[in-house]
Amino acid sequence: QVQLVESGGGVVQPGRSLRLSCAASGFTFSNHGMHWVRQAPGKGLEWVAVIWYDGSNKYYADSVKGRFTISRDNSKNTLFLQMNSLRAEDTAVYYCARDRSSTYVDYWGQGTRVTVSS
């Protein structure tokens, strides 16, 4: 079955960096685009970024553009999110999610919590 397992979250000071990972299994990772979606405490879902199945295209939310970078390693079935210049408003649970037809997400990980605080 499809499994997505995020890791790398934690507490970090404003301005610092963090790298999230998502280990995928149960499907052919290299055939699917992948997303990061976040959810601030008590708030709704916010899309963060997407990467095409082969890494050829990437899109970002305006709120993270220029600070976050999505990438993938298809040889290791792993998705990444490099987060630089972190702000308090980046505090959230970050979900890794599998893309379907570039229009929706069909599977979600359980999320990893990122807290940006001094």
Place this chain on the structure above:
Amino acid sequence: EIVLTQSPATLSLSPGERATLSCRASQSVSSYLTWYQQKPGQAPRLLIYDASNRAPGIPARFSGSGYGTDFTLTISSLEPEDFAVYYCQQRSNWPLTFGQGTKLDIK
């Protein structure tokens, strides 16, 4: 950016009742509208894609309709496990956007 507005923000109903949730887009999204369910402490779960197609394993009491700017998620007869938050999402254009959610709670 396409803005999705969900209504109502909160819907209080009893088990067995019919639930009707609305999602309105700021411009046409054709049929590229998806619905998710999220329970406390859990990741979202795909319910409906392309406005009206149920995802695998989703009970028949869930149905979606609409096209363009106005969409509806209907739960025909509420079960206790259906009380959750529901989000709509579009990807007619980038960025992909979500509605703010409708909380369905027990009356």
